[in-house]
Amino acid sequence: MRNLIQLIWKYHFVLLFVLVELMSFAILIQNNSFHRAAFLSSANEMSGDAFKTINEATEYLKLKAVNEALIQENARLKSEAQNSYFSMVPDVRFFNDSAFMLQYEYLSAKVINNTSNKRNNYLTLNQGERNDLMPEMGVISDNGVVGIIKSTSENYAVVSSLLHKDTRISAKLKSNNYFGILTWDGHDPQVAQLDDIPSHVSINIGDTIVSRGSGTIFPPNVIVGIIKSFENIEGTDFQSIDVSLSVDFNNVSYVYVVRNKLKIEQQEIEKTEDQE
Amino acid sequence: MGQYLNITIRFVFLVLLQGLILNNVDLFGFVSPYLYVLVILLFPLEMNKTNVLLLSFLLGMGVDMFTHTWGMHTSASVFAAFIRPALLTVLAPRDGYPVGSPPDMSHMGINWFLAYSFILIFFHHIFLFFVEVFRFSEFFYTLGRSLASMVFTFLLVILAQFLTFRQKRVL
Numbered sequence: 001m002r003n004l005i006q007l008i009w010k011y012h013f014v015l016l017f018v019l020v021e022l023m024s025f026a027i028l029i030q031n032n033s034f035h036r037a038a039f040l041s042s043a044n045e046m047s048g049d050a051f052k053t054i055n056e057a058t059e060y061l062k063l064k065a066v067n068e069a070l071i072q073e074n075a076r077l078k079s080e081a082q083n084s085y086f087s088m089v090p091d092v093r094f095f096n097d098s099a100f101m102l103q104y105e106y107l108s109a110k111v112i113n114n115t116s117n118k119r120n121n122y123l124t125l126n127q128g129e130r131n132d133l134m135p136e137m138g139v140i141s142d143n144g145v146v147g148i149i150k151s152t153s154e155n156y157a158v159v160s161s162l163l164h165k166d167t168r169i170s171a172k173l174k175s176n177n178y179f180g181i182l183t184w185d186g187h188d189p190q191v192a193q194l195d196d197i198p199s200h201v202s203i204n205i206g207d208t209i210v211s212r213g214s215g216t217i218f219p220p221n222v223i224v225g226i227i228k229s230f231e232n233i234e235g236t237d238f239q240s241i242d243v244s245l246s247v248d249f250n251n252v253s254y255v256y257v258v259r260n261k262l263k264i265e266q267q268e269i270e271k272t273e274d275q276e
Numbered sequence: 277m278g279q280y281l282n283i284t285i286r287f288v289f290l291v292l293l294q295g296l297i298l299n300n301v302d303l304f305g306f307v308s309p310y311l312y313v314l315v316i317l318l319f320p321l322e323m324n325k326t327n328v329l330l331l332s333f334l335l336g337m338g339v340d341m342f343t344h345t346w347g348m349h350t351s352a353s354v355f356a357a358f359i360r361p362a363l364l365t366v367l368a369p370r371d372g373y374p375v376g377s378p379p380d381m382s383h384m385g386i387n388w389f390l391a392y393s394f395i396l397i398f399f400h401h402i403f404l405f406f407v408e409v410f411r412f413s414e415f416f417y418t419l420g421r422s423l424a425s426m427v428f429t430f431l432l433v434i435l436a437q438f439l440t441f442r443q444k445r446v447l
Contacts, residue, residue, distance in 0.1 A: 013325055017358040020333050024354055028347025028407065047295065047341045054296055115343070117302035119408050119418075122344045150344075158344050165409070186414060 048112070048156035051124055055112040059253070066253045073142045104219045106256040107131060109139075109157070116189040116249035121163040123147060123252065128155040138217040138258040144246040145169060145211055145224050146255050157257075163189055163249055170215055171224050171243075174208040176201065182209070182224060182243065189249050191228060194241040199232045201239075209243050216263040279320060287335065290315050295342030306421055309428040310349075312339050313400050314436060316356050317393055318380055321373050325361045332357035345408070352404035359399055367392055381437040393433050401426040 008015065059066075113124040127133050129152050139146045139159050147161040160167050163184050171194060172179035180196035194209060207227045213220025225243040232239045260266075294312040302308050315335055319328050336350030343349070364379070367388065377383040379392065405422035 013329070013358075013361070016326060016329060017354065020329060020354050021351055021358075024333070024336070024347045024351035026347075028351065031344075031346040050292075050296065050342075113342075115299065115302075117306050117308055118343075118345075119405075119421075120345065124344075186409070186417070 048124060048126075048153065051113040052126060055110075055126075062251070062253055065251065069142060069254070076142075103260060103262050105259040105261065107133070107259065108254060108256055109133075110254055111252050112156075114161075114249070114252055116161070116163055118163075119186045120165055121161040121189075121249065122150070123159040123161055123255075125149075125157040125159060125255065125257070126155070127257070128152045128157050130154055132259070133157045133257055136217060137260075138219075139255050140218070140222050140258060141247055141252055141255045143223070143248070145218060145222055146247055146249075146252060148217055149257065159255075161249060162192060162245065162247070169218070169224070170212040171209050172212040173197070173201070173203060174210045174221070179212045179214070180241075190244055192225065192243050192245055194227075194243050195238065197239055197241060199237050199239050203227060203230060203239075203241070205229065216260050216266050217258070219258060219260070283315075283319070286318065287315050287331075287338075291335065291338040291342075294339050299343060303428065304424075307424045307428050309425065309432050310339075310401065310404065311429060311432045311436065312349075313353075313356065313397055313429060314433050316353060316360065316400075317396060317433065318378060319360075320378050321364065322376070325357075328360065329354060329357045348407050349404065351407055352400050355403045356396055356400040360396060363392065363395055380440075381434075382440075389437065390434070394430055397426055397430050397433065401429065 107127065109125040109127040111123050112126050113122075115121045123139075123146070125133070125139075133149060133152050135149050135151055137149045139149060145162060147159040147164070147167060150158050150160045152158070162169065162182075165184070165186065167184065169182045170179060171182040178197055178201045180194045182192055182194050184192045197203070205227050209224045209227065211218040211220060211222040211224060213222075223246050225245040228242040228244040230239050230241040290312045294310065298309055298311055312335060316328070316332050319331070332353040333350060336348075336353035337346075339349040339353075340346050364373075369388075373379075374383070379389075381389040384392070401422045402419075405418050405425070409418050
């Protein structure tokens with residue numbers, strides 16, 4: 001016993017290092033899953049407050065670009081509004097009735113911190129659980145898909161951006177509906193990779209890629225980007241496609257969080273199918 | 277007492293500088309500096325290495341708080357604190373370190389400090405970038421990114437040393 005204590009004392013520095021390092025890795029791995037330890041979310045609130053203060057000081061610099069984006073968005077919405085349509089058949093009118101049901105709700109949020117230069121990038125939003133944001137909700141901007149909410153605190157939410165090694169988005173070709181998985185290889189923050197498109201599908205540079213909307217996170221047909229280049233992967237029946245992203249991740253200011261009202265219903269029925 | 281106040285101020289200042297400003301610096305799209313390593317570099321020589329290890333753990337947590345990469349900077353800082361005693365032994369002058377002097381440029385000389393900081397930053401960054409990617413499949417790309425960042429951090433550390441060096445002269 002005394003020998004053991006002596007041994008431990010002799011190597012206490014190495015043992016302590018191993019212990020602390022294991023602890024760091026435990027935190028790291030825990031953080032990679034969507035469920036985070038409770039004690040970390042209060043610190044999230046602290047850094048959220050700091051980012052908010054900094055953001056209040058710097059947002060003036062972006063004001064012009066933000067205004068332009070908002071004006072464009074307004075113009076687009078106005079042109080889609082009901083009173084912009086001329087009725088071709090005098091007796092038929094649009095109405096809100098029970099034949100349609102609202103499936104996707106959009107909550108606007110401001111980006112108060114954002115990176116695009118890391119292998120795994122995150123955005124911080126100024127809305128949180130108080131406004132019903134929850135992990136695994138999709139985030140889009142008026143330019144396209146931005147990312148998926150990773151964790152939330154009372155007033156803030158952290159989003160895993162599309163530029164993250166664990167973000168995988170189901171995307172399809174707008175022209176012919178063939179779908180694949182969109183990931184990011186960590187090189188260029190403007191370019192992501194679309195896999196699993198069979199080589200017999202004919203595609204062209206400039207074709208539009210949109211979200212597939214098969215999961216419960218994004219609505220269908222939200223723009224992701226356009227095809228930049230493609231080639232057949234030798235020895236397989238698939239092609240590798242580079243997609244230039246429509247969102248400029250260096251300059252995201254305002255985003256919309258997507259709430260799918262039918263999410264739980266879809267997940268439940270898919271779960272029962274899996275079990276059988 | 278003044279020494280510990282110094283360490284605390286440097287600790288808090290560099291964590292805030294890293295979290296609020298340096299994380300947003302990005303050269304050529306992928307190079308960013310991690311100047312907070314300076315805190316580990318400048319812990320006093322007589323300080324108990326166990327304390328250095330635990331303080332480095334807190335330092336890493338502080339930086340991780342701003343980047344939401346819990347555990348990433350923490351593990352790299354702890355690793356840097358672990359190899360520091362061995363590095364100091366290897367680099368020790370023939371007649372030992374002068375008593376009570378911090379391991380900075382003005383006390384230990386430019387050559388010694390360049391070697392010391394470069395080696396520690398090297399190990400810290402290699403560890404950091406490989407933990408970030410968490411796989412070896414992108415080996416050379418990750419290596420390139422860490423080397424580029426390393427040079428940037430190294431230049432900032434030297435610059436910071438020259439700035440504080442001159443202040444002492446003036447005062």
